[in-house]
Every structure is written in C-alpha cells, then in structure tokens.
Amino acid sequence: MATARGLGMMLALVVVLMSCLVAADCECGFLTQSSGNQTRNGTVNGNEQLFFTNMMESKFFEMRDISRDGTWRRQQYNVSARAGRGEYGKSFGLDNVYTTAHDGDDTDTTESDGSSNSNGGDGVGLVVGSTVWDEAIPVAELDSARKDLHYGSYRAGMKLTAVNGTCAAFFWYFNDTQEIDMEFLSREFDPVKKIYPANLVIQSEASRKAGYDASKTGTFKVVNLTFDPTAGFHEYRFDYLPNRVLFYADSQLLAEMNGTSVPSGPGDIILQHWSNGNPLWSGGPPEEDAVLTVSYVKAYFNSSDSNVQSSWAESCRKARSDSSDESSSDRVCTVADVTAANASTGGAFFNTSDANQPSGGANDESGATCLGSMEANQAIVTSAILLVLMMTCL
Incomplete structure (x- = not known):
C-alpha cells in the first residue's frame, strides 16, 4: 500500500x-541543423546534424509574470565602477526585468514583483535606466536557473534598443574565462549607413591576460547584421560544440570560432542589458530609459548532470x-x-x-522543467x- x-x-x-x-x-x-550553406556570402561547407538530449523552451511573449517562472531568475546585485572597468557602477535590480504589454509598448506595466497588468505581450523587458543613482546606472539581468547546460544550441528572440549607450548581451557563462557572448552596442548603430554590428566573443584565459579585452585575442569578431535589429524581433543563436562555436542570426551563419579557447564544461544562460559609461564599450548612460525585449529562449543541449543523463536514457x-x-x-x-x-x-x-x-x-x-530535467x-x-x-x- x-x-x-x-x-x-x-x-x-x-x-x-x-x-x-x-x-x-x-x-x-x-x-538541430548546422549548415554551411546558410552563410551570407553563399559559402557551402556541407550540412551537419547535431544531436542533443535535453530541451528548455521559454515563451516570454505568453507570460504575464516573470517572477513566477522558476526556469529563470531575475538578478539583484551591484558592480562598482572600478570592478566593472567603467565610469559608473552597475546596479542590477529585480524591477528592471519585467513583462511587457500586449501592444508592443515598452512602458513598464508590471507590479514590483515582475508581474504584468496585461495578458502577455512582446516578452520580457530588460531596462537600463537613464537616471544615475549613487554613481551607479540601473541595469538588468535574467539568468537560467539551470547550471548544467553543456554542449548545445542556444537561441533567443530579441528586439534591441535604438537608444544610444547600452550593451545588450545573450551569453553562456561558467566564469570570466569561460564565456560565449553575443553583444550589441547601441552606440555603434547607424541607421543611415545601415551599420548594425554584432560583437561575437569567447572570453578565455587569453582574454584575461589581455585585461579581459577579447579583441586582442583570436576569439573576437565583429559582424555587421543585414537588418535593423531595433525595428523588430530576430533570432540570435550560438551552437556550443567541442572545440568550436558557431554564431547565427535568423539561422544565417555569422562566424565560427575554434580552438582551445572554447569552453569545455557546463554553465548557464544569461540575458543582460547594461551600461557603465565606458566610452570604449557600452557608452552611456542613455539619455532615456532603454529597453531590450526578449520574446523567447530555446535551448537544445546535453546536460552535465548524471541524474538527468540517466533519466533521459531510461525515458528513451x-x-x-x-x-x-x-x-x-x-x-x-x-x-x-x-x-x-x-x-x-x-x-x-x-x-x-x-x-x-x-x-x-x-x-x-x-522536475517541472520538463524533458530530461x-x-x-x-x-x-x-x-x-x-x-x-x-x-x-x-
């Protein structure tokens, strides 16, 4: 009994x-498909199918209350100007991550706990504030609760801000020397010249020795997007594989990085929107509140957790x-x-x-994160x- x-x-x-x-x-x-024939310059390197055992999908555009979603955690902490190598500190706050309204208006329609007064909308907004408080700029971060995300294909639907002076980032993270990053600096956007750079970065031990300036290493590339990322939603993606990383926008290959600088262990996924006044990177602070809107995240990956691996094998x-x-x-x-x-x-x-x-x-x-969790x-x-x-x- x-x-x-x-x-x-x-x-x-x-x-x-x-x-x-x-x-x-x-x-x-x-x-998932990793296709050389999807490069923007027409290069055909052959197709490759990638197999992963686990899934994590979050439809932020259907969500009314980000605080109730245990798959993701809003972050609250401070980084000093010195530690962040900027002119100002960064103040990450829970209220800076919220659910946006249905009509696409980026106005904060949420309660203080991150819930929305609407029935869902464009997604989750990450705001960088224009008012500096105690020498720190209000900024935003949303992290996956899972830390067992190993090799995989990681994707996010995002609409970037056109407000000058912020850095929008979608990245995989273990520590400061094991990080895979897609970063977008709004100060670099030029709609007249149709310049919209994507900064593709792998932080490594080599970048640490260069003062965390990955541009001085072989794992930093700047690729101009062929569309205006502030005008609508686009999917940004990176495939984290053994000894190589492939970066995509709307499934078109932007760049590939290889070698020993590629991480080899598990980590988590982070969505971040920030500014610290560094004129060489984020610029800012913005003259008005700036919002990065994330409509969804999709992750297809292998877990580093032995219990998850065993559960998947038995389920299959x-x-x-x-x-x-x-x-x-x-x-x-x-x-x-x-x-x-x-x-x-x-x-x-x-x-x-x-x-x-x-x-x-x-x-x-x-195990409410569904398949294999x-x-x-x-x-x-x-x-x-x-x-x-x-x-x-x-």
Whole structure:
C-alpha cells in the first residue's frame, strides 16, 4: 500500500505533467541543423546534424509574470565602477526585468514583483535606466536557473534598443574565462549607413591576460547584421560544440570560432542589458530609459548532470520499448530553423505548457522543467514514478 508521502509525490507529479506537456515523440532527443550553406556570402561547407538530449523552451511573449517562472531568475546585485572597468557602477535590480504589454509598448506595466497588468505581450523587458543613482546606472539581468547546460544550441528572440549607450548581451557563462557572448552596442548603430554590428566573443584565459579585452585575442569578431535589429524581433543563436562555436542570426551563419579557447564544461544562460559609461564599450548612460525585449529562449543541449543523463536514457528506452518500431529515430524531434520570415513568432515550439503556470527551477523536486530535467534530491524514486506517469499519458 502506498504511503501518504508516496501518494502526495505522485499527485504532485500528475499536476506537473498536466502543466508541462511536451511533444510525446521527443523522449530520445533533438536534432538541430548546422549548415554551411546558410552563410551570407553563399559559402557551402556541407550540412551537419547535431544531436542533443535535453530541451528548455521559454515563451516570454505568453507570460504575464516573470517572477513566477522558476526556469529563470531575475538578478539583484551591484558592480562598482572600478570592478566593472567603467565610469559608473552597475546596479542590477529585480524591477528592471519585467513583462511587457500586449501592444508592443515598452512602458513598464508590471507590479514590483515582475508581474504584468496585461495578458502577455512582446516578452520580457530588460531596462537600463537613464537616471544615475549613487554613481551607479540601473541595469538588468535574467539568468537560467539551470547550471548544467553543456554542449548545445542556444537561441533567443530579441528586439534591441535604438537608444544610444547600452550593451545588450545573450551569453553562456561558467566564469570570466569561460564565456560565449553575443553583444550589441547601441552606440555603434547607424541607421543611415545601415551599420548594425554584432560583437561575437569567447572570453578565455587569453582574454584575461589581455585585461579581459577579447579583441586582442583570436576569439573576437565583429559582424555587421543585414537588418535593423531595433525595428523588430530576430533570432540570435550560438551552437556550443567541442572545440568550436558557431554564431547565427535568423539561422544565417555569422562566424565560427575554434580552438582551445572554447569552453569545455557546463554553465548557464544569461540575458543582460547594461551600461557603465565606458566610452570604449557600452557608452552611456542613455539619455532615456532603454529597453531590450526578449520574446523567447530555446535551448537544445546535453546536460552535465548524471541524474538527468540517466533519466533521459531510461525515458528513451521506455519509449522505444513501447513503440512498434524499437529504433529511437521515431522518438527524436527535428528542430526547425527560425528565419527572418518567422523570427517575430519564434516558429515552432515543442513545449506546449502554459507559460503562466509556476515552473520549476534547477533544484525543483518535481522536475517541472520538463524533458530530461529531474534533478531532485530523490532523483531515482522521482524519475521512476515520472516515467510511469508519462507512459500513461501517451
């Protein structure tokens, strides 16, 4: 006979499953496309399919309350001018990350906890304030709760600010010498000349020795975008692979970096919008509040967590054994590329859960981050129950 504790756990897992629906045929992983023939200069280097076991998809454009989404964590901390190598400090605040309005208006329509008065909208806004307080500029950061994100394909739909004097960043991070970065400096944008640079960076031990100036190393490239990134949403992506990183915009290859400077371990994903007055980088502070809007994040990756790896392997095995075709091919989902034509919506999503239901973070015992994310303290028991419940839903 099941104990009350056991029944309670099973009931909690049923609730999670009802609010965390994922395409039933993805138990064995995801295939993404890495295509040389998508380069902007017409170069054809051949196609490559990349296989990843895990998924994390966040539809910010459907969200009404970012504070309820345990997959992501708003950050609050201060960086001094000296530590940040700027003329001003940076004051990261919870209120600087909020859900935007439905009509595309970037006005802050949220309560102090990050919730919105609307029914969803363009996404999550990260604001850099124009008023300096105590020698620090108000800035914004949103981090993934999971820290086990290893090799993978990481994508974000973003609309950049046209206000001069900020740095918008989408990056993977382990520490200051293991970082993969896409950064956009609004002071560099020139709509008349159609100049919209993307700064593509890998921070490494070499960049640390150069005073964290990656431009003095071989892992810094500036590529001009062929569109105005402030006029609408576009998908920015990097594929983090063994000994190489590929950078994309709307699925068009921007650059590739290789070698020992490429990180090799797990980390997390960070969305950041900041300014510290450094005339050589962010510039600023901005003359008016500047907003970076993020409509979604998609991540297809391999986890460094052994419990997650074991759960994935068992889930795939069960799915194959219950299938008429015992091969895993019919349980692997192919990820469609997002192009300029559908960048505003993000294309297809496998995660069909309600973006406004509370979701689990990295240490949520329910495993509420869906496919392959059971990092509970009682991982073995929870995973076994979850797999049984999943099979009853197929």
